Amino acid sequence: MRRIDVFGIGLGVCAATGLIYFAFQVAGLDATNAGIWTQVLLFGGLVGWLATYVSRAVTGSMTYHQQRRDYENAVLQKRLDELSPEELATLQAEIEQEKKAASKPIQ
Numbered sequence: 212m213r214r215i216d217v218f219g220i221g222l223g224v225c226a227a228t229g230l231i232y233f234a235f236q237v238a239g240l241d242a243t244n245a246g247i248w249t250q251v252l253l254f255g256g257l258v259g260w261l262a263t264y265v266s267r268a269v270t271g272s273m274t275y276h277q278q279r280r281d282y283e284n285a286v287l288q289k290r291l292d293e294l295s296p297e298e299l300a301t302l303q304a305e306i307e308q309e310k311k312a313a314s315k316p317i318q
Contacts, residue, residue, distance in 0.1 A: 228253055 228249055235245035267273045294302065 224253075 231252060232245050232249040235248055236242065240248065291299075
């Protein structure tokens with residue numbers, strides 16, 4: 212997200228808050244109650260956004276994490292594609308050995 216996008220979102224939230232305040236006043240609330248209910252809605256929106264952010268951070272589904280996984284997969288795939296058939300067979304044999312060693316019960 213670019214810096215200008217953040218400014219635009221911030222201005223949009225401020226404008227929406229003002230419109231909600233005036234809508235409450237038009238609906239018949241006095242200035243104090245309209246201000247309180249506007250703050251309640253704004254705070255509820257902030258808590259909701261924070262909950263989605265924390266959820267994405269905990270599950271690792273944020274854009275950075277996804278881009279990093281995609282990059283690592285691409286690098287590994289490129290390295291795998293560059294292996295000769297002999298090197299690939301050797302690597303597969305090593306993997307099979309490690310699987311067999313890992314599946315043996317410890318005595």
